[in-house]
Amino acid sequence: MTYCVGLKLDRGLVFAADTRTNAGVDNIATFKKLHVWEKPGERVFTLLTAGNLAITQSVVSILSEQIASPTLNKTNLMSVDTMFQAARLVGQAVRDVRALDGDALAASAESFFVTFIFGGQIKGEEPRLFQIYSAGNFIEATDDTMFFQIGEHKYGKPILDRVTRRDMRLGAAAKMALLSFDSTLRSNLSVGMPIDLMLYNTDSFTAHRQKRIDREDPYFQTLSSEWSNALRKAFTEIPEFEI
């Protein structure tokens, strides 16, 4: 399993992804699921991945190879003019992997299942955020729906529903995302630390605000314990139910 969340806010984008992969509970490993491409001063892309790791890694490799060989691939993440075209490229990479591996996966009775959160900004546009499906098609975040989640989304959704505000600071949104992870980590063993975080400030065109949060991270430990204490305190302050 996996848990990833991406938010589109007035001040920019926030991305968070866990790093656990598993083939059964007795076979777990750590893989990065947050991938970044940038051309400083001009464009920044972030891709969060969930689903079959062989497929998602292939998608990332195809997108990177296109950038590395621009003469062979005139259309790549560094050449497109809009985020919509960039999202189409990701979708096309998913379809390319299906063309390569789909039949063999089907022959092994493996499903072709992946989902992505893809966001970023290209100069001349606002930041944009997409959720991309196994079929390579996608939806875009709007003012009504400011975040996407992929993987194990349920445990961490109540906090996002209650706290997300368009005008919140990115540091506050990152705090909220980490609380959402905290709830998920407590309940689903197949979601695991460390967590990769990426904050993107609108019009900054740089990907330097990235951090990996591991189990010993003092901020995360404080966050987790203070939140539990605050919840218990808030809980006791509400009158009890009486029948």
Place this chain on the structure above:
Amino acid sequence: MTYCVGLKLDRGLVFAADTRTNAGVDNIATFKKLHVWEKPGERVFTLLTAGNLAITQSVVSILSEQIASPTLNKTNLMSVDTMFQAARLVGQAVRDVRALDGDALAASAESFFVTFIFGGQIKGEEPRLFQIYSAGNFIEATDDTMFFQIGEHKYGKPILDRVTRRDMRLGAAAKMALLSFDSTLRSNLSVGMPIDLMLYNTDSFTAHRQKRIDREDPYFQTLSSEWSNALRKAFTEIPEFEI
């Protein structure tokens, strides 16, 4: 879908169940999923049901008919000596329904899927709480795992994980259960009000603490808004994340 929760605490048992059933999003209805049998002063049983409504209603009818015809059914909920034997009776009722309807369901490609939370107290024993599966077998709550959830359990689990304490008052546990429902109702349309609640005080041998909470219930409305406010306040008091 459905959401039900049952807790076993030092002071007694708490049960809560939603009432929505659905066959697709365009066909919803209200059915009680919290069922009570009692012999005041001697024994009280509560059964929460999830899964195929035709099956769960049949199980409830079988258990009630056994009680109504004690000469035909020497072993019934009113005659057994322990909660373990009572849970076996519920499990046997599930197996009886499978024997009656299982083949016909299979012929219609319908799965035989149900789960139950079953708890209560028989004089001479402590209160006990069970989760009963489609196969009719079951597990029992212990001091390590004090609650069971059936149906859409994920959205409402974080609050239970953080707040449940063995020594909490039943009114506090009911408040917690309602908050767990509030998170679930916000996220899953197939879980719906009203909510049926039942509090059972250890050694009371009475089922009088029951209440149905509907959408207009002032306590629930206050609970929901105060909790949202308290969460937002607690959230702002924790330092922001900085990269």
